[in-house]
Amino acid sequence: MTGLNPWLGRLFIVLGLITIDHASPALARTLVVGAAVVAVFIFLYQGSYLPRFIMDVLDRLTNKASLEQAYAQRSGKLVTIDADQLADRIIARVIGQNDAVHSIAMQLRRRFAARRADKPIAVFCLAGAPGTGKTHFAKVLADELYGGKGHLHFFDMSQFGQPHAAASLFGQARGYVGSQTYGALTAALRDVPDSIVLLDEFEKAHPEVHKRFLTAWNDGFITEVSDGARVATSDAIFILTTNAASRRIGEIAEQNQTAEDRGRLAKASLLDAQFAPEVLSRIDEVFAFRPLKGLDIARVVALEIEAIAQQFGLRIAGGGIDPKILLDSIETLSNRLQGGVRDLTRALERQVTDKLIDARAAGAVEVRLIDRGSGVTVEVTRSNATAEPLQPQSAEVLNN
Ligand SMILES: Nc1ncnc2c1ncn2[C@@H]1O[C@H](COP(=O)(O)OP(=O)(O)OP(=O)(O)O)[C@@H](O)[C@H]1O
Ligand SMILES: [Mg+2]
Known part of the structure; x- marks a missing residue:
């Protein structure tokens, strides 16, 4: 039905006019009436005024236009981004972190352009004092990149202070309570793979929980424990936030150095704090957020x-x-x-x-x-x- 378009009606009219010119007025009338009928039908169809049994079920039961738009967005993967434009849009909403925002946008541009099937798009850590906009930034980024809340998977990592807490993220082995349902992280990435996974206050999770993320970052997938299914992480951006070493990170953010040098220093200060070397080495970049002034x-x-x-x-x-x-x-x-x-x-x-x-x-x-x-x-x-x-x-x- 959607193949019908106004050109069909116009064709009938043109043919009708040609025929009037050349001989058969009866045929011309038939064609003009045909054009009118088609036009009315298209009008009714597009305006969803057709009887229920002819209407597309999506017209009847949902907002088809917005579904089509969202579906097109989801199936058409983001391939390139304009770093300057993205940074400008974020800076309008995240105040006083321009250096970090520009570096992140630039890094993301490179990583979107050179995707790897066996790695997430990026694993970034935002470090800095409380209330400087780290969590807020991750939310704004998800909004600006993907639009809509469905593409942000938020995990408050302070909830995972015990070694066994990882089960609620990655699923529970068969025979244990909870093995009937997927873990929160595996379920989220299975349902919406192209998304931002925000691991808020990462340092507060148990080191055993930290280590469970290494496969996600090294190999591009996680395994759901309950049924052994592999869930890809290659379309996800992992963003960790942390308050660890925040005084030192604040100083680094103020230093007049290149973004690379600031990132390197920030990473080194996290090593002295609660991050294990193998975890830190898998984090692509650390960005220092400065205290608001x-x-x-x-x-x-x-x-x-x-x-x-x-x-x-x-x-x-x-x-x-x-x-x-x-x-x-x-x-x-x-x-x-x-x-x-x-x-x-x-x-x-x-x-x-x-x-x-x-x-x-x-x-x-x-x-x-x-x-x-x-x-x-x-x-x-x-x-x-x-x-x-x-x-x-x-x-x-x-x-x-
Ligand atoms: N730089 C900023 N720009 C805009 N809003 C901000 C900024 N910093 C903080 N805010 C506002 O303050 C609130 C707290 O900020 P946010 O949660 O992002 O801090 P945080 O850096 O994650 O702190 P914590 O380390 O304690 O989690 C947010 O709701 C946000 O609206
Ligand atoms: Mg926060």
Whole structure:
């Protein structure tokens, strides 16, 4: 059916006109009527107005256009990437890590171009202090490379602190509890092989668990223990994140050296930390994330505030975050070694959550945040009821 296209209708019309010119008006009428019938049929078919028994089941039961697009994306493997474009898109969302982002994009470009059947596309480690954007980067990369969440397999490796914990990743031997289902990693890569496997806080997993990844990285497959099936890792990008040696890594990130030298130094400092040499030698590259400083802290906090507001279906008005809030954040974070931006945004979230809920309940669509000294208040600048921006003096203030 999809072979039918408007050209068929046009052909009928052209033939009809030629025939009018040359003799048989009856035949011309038949052809013109035929063209009309075909056009109506195509219109009905494409608009899915056909009776149920003629409709494509996908038209009837799902969003066929988006399924077709996603399927085309999935079957057409990513072959080359534009490193500069990828880096620019990521830098717009990951603040203050431009050097690391550019190096990663460049490395990925090379690795996508020269794929190996017996190795993952890449095994990268992102090292640095807490709250510098390592996990956030991996999520953004998955989004920018593949679009959609299905291509990010996230594992919190601090959950695998015991040697036997690997069973939940790679499957359980027959006869043991859990041997009926696949391990979480084998199942994820079986279902979506072209993806990012994010092994978050890798150093917190047991060394035995670390070693189980060596086949995945050396040979391009993992074995599901329950049924012995081989699951390919050759379309995956493994990203490990770590806080190990974060002070030293922070210094390295600030050094004025080539990306290669920084990577080499960062790798050496992980060797002194919790990484076994055989594991470290299989990691392709280590990238040092730098501690956030100055206005970059303000940028991250502003983005976080925007994200918190969005959770409640609210927009931040243009210029709607009081600079004092961001200034305080810079000061707090610059004086603090632990906790990072995450603790800071959590504290802010605690202060404003109830006020944002109240604002939303009152029909607000846009707000601004003001620091009143005693705490942050939320002012409604636009609401559904008015659909017009409120004047500053009449803006509704929600103090509690
Ligand atoms: N450089 C950054 N750019 C944008 N957002 C950031 C950045 N750093 C942190 N954030 C924000 O702060 C939150 C915490 O960051 P993230 O989880 O990426 O830190 P991390 O480096 O993985 O820390 P940890 O080592 O403790 O896991 C994220 O939700 C993210 O939105
Ligand atoms: Mg993290």
